[in-house]
Amino acid sequence: MKKIIAPIVLLFIFVFFASSFTSDKIILSNKTKKTFQDTLAVDSALLNLKYRPYKKAVHASYYHDRFNGRKTASGKRFDNSKLTAAHKKLPFGTKLRVTNPLNSKSVIVTITDRGPFTRGREIDLSKKAFMDITHAKGRGYLNVNLEIIKE
Structure with missing residues (x-):
């Protein structure tokens, strides 16, 4: 009897989880739902941007967590969970x-x-x-290429 129940339970679990994932939705969190169409719209918008090469093979690092919440040189509060960067010469607001x-x-x-x-x-x-x-993921530096986004 136990040999019959185990496959049935596994099948039920598989069907339950398979039905919870639909082909047109990606559940990011309880608050945010994003469709594949939204993702494609964002990706195609990024593809239509024009880039101007700035520098190749430059040394990049990342901010330590202790800087979270501190004011940056532009006056904004720094947040390590956002897509921001620091550069010596490029103007504030420049997108790279x-x-x-x-x-x-x-x-x-x-x-x-x-x-x-x-x-x-x-x-x-x-x-x-x-x-x-x-x-x-264990290293704190990386060689990257930089391109300025033309608007």
């Missing part, structure tokens, strides 16, 4: 596409702060931006 050439992942960040002030580093990314493109 930061690409990891090792895995071709890229992210679009906005310049909101000055820095990094460590010799040899070109850009400081928020932790979210860095983790979205990195190939080695």
Whole structure:
């Protein structure tokens, strides 16, 4: 009898979970639901942007968690869960596409702060931006390519 019940229970669990995932919805959280069409609209909008190469193979790092909530040089509060970055010379509000050439992942960040002030580093990314493109989660630096988004 136990040999018959176990497969039936597994089948029930499979059917239950398979029916909860529909082909047109991705459930991101209890508060936010996003459809595949919304995702495609965002992705196609990013594809239509024009990029101007800025620098290749520059050294990037990310902000430490202790900077969360502090004011940046632009006057905004820093949040490590947003897609922002610090650069020494680019104007505040500049949007950059930061690409990891090792895995071709890229992210679009906005310049909101000055820095990094460590010799040899070109850009400081928020932790979210860095983790979205990195190939080695345990390292705090990465070589990236920078492109300015033309608006």
